Amino acid sequence: MEYPKIKVDLNKVEHNVRTIVNLCRKYDIEVAGVTKVFCGDPRIAQAYVDGGVSYLADSRIENLKRLGDFSLPKMLLRLPMLSQVKQVVKYADISLNSEIDTIRALSKEAKAINRRHKIILMVDLGDLREGYYYEEEIFSALEEVMSLSGVELFGIGTNLTCYGGVIPEESNLRKLAEIAKAIEEKHEVSMEVVSGGNSSNIHMLSEGKWVSRINNLRLGESLVLGQETAYGRRIDNTHDDAFKLEVEVIEVKEKPSVPTGKIGRDAFGRVPAFTDKGIRKRIICGVGKQDVEADSLISMDDNLTILGGSSDHLILDGTDSDIDYEVGDSIEFKLTYGGILGAMTSEYIKKDIFRNCRK
Numbered sequence: 337m338e339y340p341k342i343k344v345d346l347n348k349v350e351h352n353v354r355t356i357v358n359l360c361r362k363y364d365i366e367v368a369g370v371t372k373v374f375c376g377d378p379r380i381a382q383a384y385v386d387g388g389v390s391y392l393a394d395s396r397i398e399n400l401k402r403l404g405d406f407s408l409p410k411m412l413l414r415l416p417m418l419s420q421v422k423q424v425v426k427y428a429d430i431s432l433n434s435e436i437d438t439i440r441a442l443s444k445e446a447k448a449i450n451r452r453h454k455i456i457l458m459v460d461l462g463d464l465r466e467g468y469y470y471e472e473e474i475f476s477a478l479e480e481v482m483s484l485s486g487v488e489l490f491g492i493g494t495n496l497t498c499y500g501g502v503i504p505e506e507s508n509l510r511k512l513a514e515i516a517k518a519i520e521e522k523h524e525v526s527m528e529v530v531s532g533g534n535s536s537n538i539h540m541l542s543e544g545k546w547v548s549r550i551n552n553l554r555l556g557e558s559l560v561l562g563q564e565t566a567y568g569r570r571i572d573n574t575h576d577d578a579f580k581l582e583v584e585v586i587e588v589k590e591k592p593s594v595p596t597g598k599i600g601r602d603a604f605g606r607v608p609a610f611t612d613k614g615i616r617k618r619i620i621c622g623v624g625k626q627d628v629e630a631d632s633l634i635s636m637d638d639n640l641t642i643l644g645g646s647s648d649h650l651i652l653d654g655t656d657s658d659i660d661y662e663v664g665d666s667i668e669f670k671l672t673y674g675g676i677l678g679a680m681t682s683e684y685i686k687k688d689i690f691r692n693c694r695k
């Protein structure tokens with residue numbers, strides 16, 4: 337087997353999805369399964385579908401293109417680029433939007449291929465990433481959206497805990513629900529979707545709180561890692577090791593814990609600091625920052641410490657471990673969301689995507 341490789345257990349992914357879809361269903365919330373962390377790999381997307389998601393969602397059009405064989409509606413999460421509107425109407429059924437110029441262009445391109453592209457207008461509830469911040473702006477955008485024949489108003493949505501770190505609560509989500517209600521009353525329409533946000537909303541469901549009328553969540557991290565992202569808490573009955581990285585040991589040596597000589601900058605321009613722990617057993621593995629950051633790996637051996645890394649090397653301290661690591665051995669790590677993103681994106685990391693034998 338070749339290393340480094342990322343191992344993806346599809347049974348565990350599907351289990352996480354089913355658990356969270358069922359939790360959401362209690363509150364009449366449909367789940368858009370966010371596939372960007374695994375670059376829209378169709379095998380993993382299939383586990384999302386088997387677990388019961390209602391939409392497939394990704395921030396990049398290239399990834400949605402890979403998902404073309406799925407019949408579920410596809411949602412583009414990042415605001416469309418004007419230069420990409422042709423591909424957007426071709427590969428996405430729905431997109432999140434906050435710029436009327438872009439929506440006009442989407443309408444024109446959709447008409448050209450006889451489609452109606454669905455628009456979710458984004459409302460900024462204070463996190464200061466995308467969306468209309470002032471209500472009067474959203475109402476004037478809305479009128480124009482409804483007058484364009486190549487697009488249809490599919491709903492409104494918001495995104496919190498992304499830039500500003502604002503946590504979704506009943507107070508800010510209620511504002512979204514009120515805007516939805518006001519739109520529906522004023523225009524005598526009924527919107528399909530009121531999308532409350534991402535994995536940072538799950539903490540509310542775990543606490544038995546929700547705001548009615550909000551009927552959609554766009555979930556990535558919670559599905560792949562079984563973790564909500566407002567407070568970083570585990571979600572009951574989920575796995576945190578559906579994605580694991582396995583790397584190969586290429587050097588094991590006893591060495592001092594402090595470098596010898598005058599300390600300048602490391603390979604990335606930072607001045608490193610060290611504590612003297614005497615002579616230690618240092619292990620080097622063949623994976624580096626070009627693939628994943630050392631701090632996005634989680635050691636599964638409690639006595640094996642991650643010291644750091646450079647572009648192509650990961651350095652570990654194995655002195656206190658019960659395992660006698662040797663050259664040629666492989667070591668498994670759990671990953672943070674950023675680690676999964678890096679490992680799935682890196683061309684240098686092999687992808688071992690498997691299903692255990694029949695249940």
Ligand SMILES: *Cc1c(COP(=O)(O)O)cnc(C)c1O
Pocket residue numbers: 370372395413414432495533534535536554555556557558565
């Ligand atoms: C990435 C993304 C999500 C999913 O976020 P998670 O925290 O992974 O659940 C939801 N909405 C938008 C707009 C995104 O870009």
